[in-house]
Amino acid sequence: MATNAEIESQIKAREYKAGFVTNIESETLPPGLDEDVVRFISAKKGEPEWLTEWRLKAYREWLTMTEPDWAHIGYPKIDYQDISYYSAPKSMDDKPKSLDEVDPELLAVYDKLGIPLHEQMALAGVAVDAVFDSVSVATTFRDKLEEAGVIFMPISEAVHEYPELIKKYMGSVVPQRDNYFAALNSAVFSDGSFVYIPKGVRCPMELSTYFRINEAMTGQFERTLIVADEGSYVSYLEGCTAPMRDENQLHAAVVELVALDGAEIKYSTVQNWYPGDENGKGGIYNFVTKRAVAHTNAKVSWTQVETGSAVTWKYPSCVLKGDNSIGEFYSVALTNNYQQADTGTKMIHMGKNTKSTIISKGISAGKSQNAYRGLVRMGPMAEGARNFTQCDSLLLGDKCGAHTFPYIESKHPSAVVEHEATTSTVSDDQLFLCQQRGIDTEKAVSMIVNGFCKEVFKELPMEFAVEAGKLLEISLEGSVG
Amino acid sequence: MIEIKDLKASVEEKDILKGLNLNIGPGEVHAIMGPNGAGKSTLGNVLAGREGYEVTGGSATLNGKDILDLDPEERAREGLFLAFQYPVEIPGVSNLEFLKASVDAVREQQGKPALDSVQFLKLAREKCKAVNLDQSFLKRGVNEGFSGGEKKRNELMQMMLLEPSLCILDETDSGLDIDALQVVAEGVNAMRDANRSFIVVTHYQRLLDYIVPDYVHVLANGRIVKSGGKELALELEEKGYGWLENGNDNGAE
Numbered sequence: 209m210a211t212n213a214e215i216e217s218q219i220k221a222r223e224y225k226a227g228f229v230t231n232i233e234s235e236t237l238p239p240g241l242d243e244d245v246v247r248f249i250s251a252k253k254g255e256p257e258w259l260t261e262w263r264l265k266a267y268r269e270w271l272t273m274t275e276p277d278w279a280h281i282g283y284p285k286i287d288y289q290d291i292s293y294y295s296a297p298k299s300m301d302d303k304p305k306s307l308d309e310v311d312p313e314l315l316a317v318y319d320k321l322g323i324p325l326h327e328q329m330a331l332a333g334v335a336v337d338a339v340f341d342s343v344s345v346a347t348t349f350r351d352k353l354e355e356a357g358v359i360f361m362p363i364s365e366a367v368h369e370y371p372e373l374i375k376k377y378m379g380s381v382v383p384q385r386d387n388y389f390a391a392l393n394s395a396v397f398s399d400g401s402f403v404y405i406p407k408g409v410r411c412p413m414e415l416s417t418y419f420r421i422n423e424a425m426t427g428q429f430e431r432t433l434i435v436a437d438e439g440s441y442v443s444y445l446e447g448c449t450a451p452m453r454d455e456n457q458l459h460a461a462v463v464e465l466v467a468l469d470g471a472e473i474k475y476s477t478v479q480n481w482y483p484g485d486e487n488g489k490g491g492i493y494n495f496v497t498k499r500a501v502a503h504t505n506a507k508v509s510w511t512q513v514e515t516g517s518a519v520t521w522k523y524p525s526c527v528l529k530g531d532n533s534i535g536e537f538y539s540v541a542l543t544n545n546y547q548q549a550d551t552g553t554k555m556i557h558m559g560k561n562t563k564s565t566i567i568s569k570g571i572s573a574g575k576s577q578n579a580y581r582g583l584v585r586m587g588p589m590a591e592g593a594r595n596f597t598q599c600d601s602l603l604l605g606d607k608c609g610a611h612t613f614p615y616i617e618s619k620h621p622s623a624v625v626e627h628e629a630t631t632s633t634v635s636d637d638q639l640f641l642c643q644q645r646g647i648d649t650e651k652a653v654s655m656i657v658n659g660f661c662k663e664v665f666k667e668l669p670m671e672f673a674v675e676a677g678k679l680l681e682i683s684l685e686g687s688v689g
Numbered sequence: 690m691i692e693i694k695d696l697k698a699s700v701e702e703k704d705i706l707k708g709l710n711l712n713i714g715p716g717e718v719h720a721i722m723g724p725n726g727a728g729k730s731t732l733g734n735v736l737a738g739r740e741g742y743e744v745t746g747g748s749a750t751l752n753g754k755d756i757l758d759l760d761p762e763e764r765a766r767e768g769l770f771l772a773f774q775y776p777v778e779i780p781g782v783s784n785l786e787f788l789k790a791s792v793d794a795v796r797e798q799q800g801k802p803a804l805d806s807v808q809f810l811k812l813a814r815e816k817c818k819a820v821n822l823d824q825s826f827l828k829r830g831v832n833e834g835f836s837g838g839e840k841k842r843n844e845l846m847q848m849m850l851l852e853p854s855l856c857i858l859d860e861t862d863s864g865l866d867i868d869a870l871q872v873v874a875e876g877v878n879a880m881r882d883a884n885r886s887f888i889v890v891t892h893y894q895r896l897l898d899y900i901v902p903d904y905v906h907v908l909a910n911g912r913i914v915k916s917g918g919k920e921l922a923l924e925l926e927e928k929g930y931g932w933l934e935n936g937n938d939n940g941a942e
Contacts, residue, residue: 643761646794659781
């Protein structure tokens with residue numbers, strides 16, 4: 209246990225650091241994007257020449273590309289010159305001074321999620337002098353990781369401290385010109401996480417952005433890179449489980465995972481950005497590129513619970529490059545009101561005896577549209593490769609839509625691809641049975657929806673699974689009349 | 690216990706109950722018999738508050754409280770229990786979770802302390818045994834893949850857990866073989882006590898060999914047209930319903 213004096217000195221150290229950051233980031237750029245803006249961002253971060261050039265290359269590629277329109281979503285055209293690409297996080301002075309100044313509706317949601325008070329303050333961005341628990345947790349956490357040789361730091365710091373690793377791996381999974389949004393992200397990315405697990409190391413704890421709440425708030429263009437060296441293991445949790453009110457309209461993040469020979473990466477996401485109001489006003493446009501490369505005998509597992517955002521465009525994918533590598537995708541996507549989600553995965557089987565499993569659960573309520581889009585590709589060398597896909601949709605009410613777009617390509621005669629799909633609704637008879645046993649409709653729907661998602665929730669770390677369940681309940685409030 | 694006065698109800702604008710009167714005292718078992726389409730199932734659904742069943746007149750008071758304006762879940766918490774003719778499946782929701790949510794809601798209404806998971810599991814296991822269901826049924830989805838008899842025993846288990854003051858059995862005998870029927874009847878008989886009343890809705894006299902009623906009523910054309918003791922059921926078995934239906938029509942005009 210740290211003594212109070214130790215904690216205080218740690219807090220002081222943090223303040224100093226924060227002060228330093230505030231110093232260089234106190235400016236906000238006017239809306240607009242050109243090469244100067246890219247150079248400005250790079251210069252602000254004190255990036256080396258090669259990275260500035262890397263960004264510029266991405267920007268030039270982006271100019272030649274067009275926004276994709278194949279997804280089952282509709283939204284007003286985004287004016288990319290109307291967005292500010294560099295806005296410093298709010299300084300401590302601008303933040304609310306106490307919880308009294310925070311939107312009470314937001315606090316009510318935190319309460320329902322059972323988030324402790326000091327964490328509520330941090331989430332709401334209240335400038336508090338001491339968040340004792342979090343600080344001590346963060347510190348013991350860092351010591352333990354250092355001992356194991358695990359690197360876990362903001363990608364902006366890693367650029368300076370581990371330039372060789374960044375140079376080698378950034379863009380190796382999602383190249384700059386991979387797609388429109390990835391190119392944009394590569395040009396203007398703000399910050400994100402970098403993780404490196406050394407050979408043979410089993411990361412001693414779940415890595416989570418939960419411990420780095422402040423950083424999670426920073427950008428609309430996050431970039432995450434995780435490299436698991438040979439035979440290592442890491443479980444990474446992304447996203448705050450509390451809803452974030454975000455002024456930004458557009459989020460275009462990139463996540464790259466590299467699982468070297470025999471390594472295993474488990475990546476879990478609970479995405480709960482602001483979904484817009486019940487009339488479809490506001491909300492985040494979430495265009496995310498997530499991809500993993502699995503080398504020989506490596507395993508990558510994506511688990512996602514998507515309940516937020518007005519528009520979700522997201523396909524966490526696995527390139528199963530090495531023989532015997534394994535890819536998994538477990539997804540719950542819930543849409544309510546006017547939300548739209550087009551999400552799924554790509555399993556690219558290149559190596560022999562590669563295996564993939566896809567379990568997708570889509571829940572549509574209100575007037576929302578929910579689409580699963582998945583590609584399973586068995587390459588010409590994918591001898592003995594197997595895929596199993598299960599894709600279930602649950603409809604609540606009669607004004608929403610569920611859509612399934614499975615793409616299957618097989619170039620090897622020995623590859624086996626299985627696809628199962630179901631669509632169901634919550635029937636009046638089921639609701640009446642619950643009611644007749646004293647259970648109100650909201651609780652009944654939440655039980656049924658949670659039951660529907662069970663297969664995916666069991667893939668989440670324990671505390672996350674509980675919160676995911678509560679989150680569904682909150683997201684569905686008022687969806688059944 | 691329950692007092693039903695001049696109850697009128699319609700389904701899809703068709704009048705089904707046309708002024709039904711029924712008084713049931715504490716501890717009494719009343720059988721409702723009658724031809725198909727007489728409104729027997731409608732009675733249970735109307736009392737339980739199922740959507741689509743519109744009350745157009747009359748009243749129903751349970752333990753002195755008018756229940757017709759309450760939501761279905763509120764009626765359940767007040768002690769009204771409807772055992773379904775065809776219990777629906779809820780895949781994915783474990784029976785145990787469902788039972789716990791149900792018991793929690795009812796106990797809360799009754800001002801009783803909530804049971805923790807361990808206490809509840811113990812209780813649920815006891816009741817499983819009582820209705821001759823294997824404990825593995827607690828882990829399975831609600832009624833998911835249960836046979837007809839297992840579904841009915843699951844209903845009976847819910848009744849035992851909730852300890853309602855009024856139980857309505859809606860053609861519980863349909864789809865049951867004689868062995869399953871006996872198990873259900875034994876369970877119901879075990880639950881009979883001075884503070885609990887039963888409405889047993891059935892088309893056949895057979896069930897009443899096992900659950901012996903205090904009173905038998907014949908429901909035809911939306912009204913009770915004849916009431917009597919348990920021997921009325923035997924008479925009906927012999928003569929059918931035709932003579933009563935005609936009598937009612939004549940009497941009404």
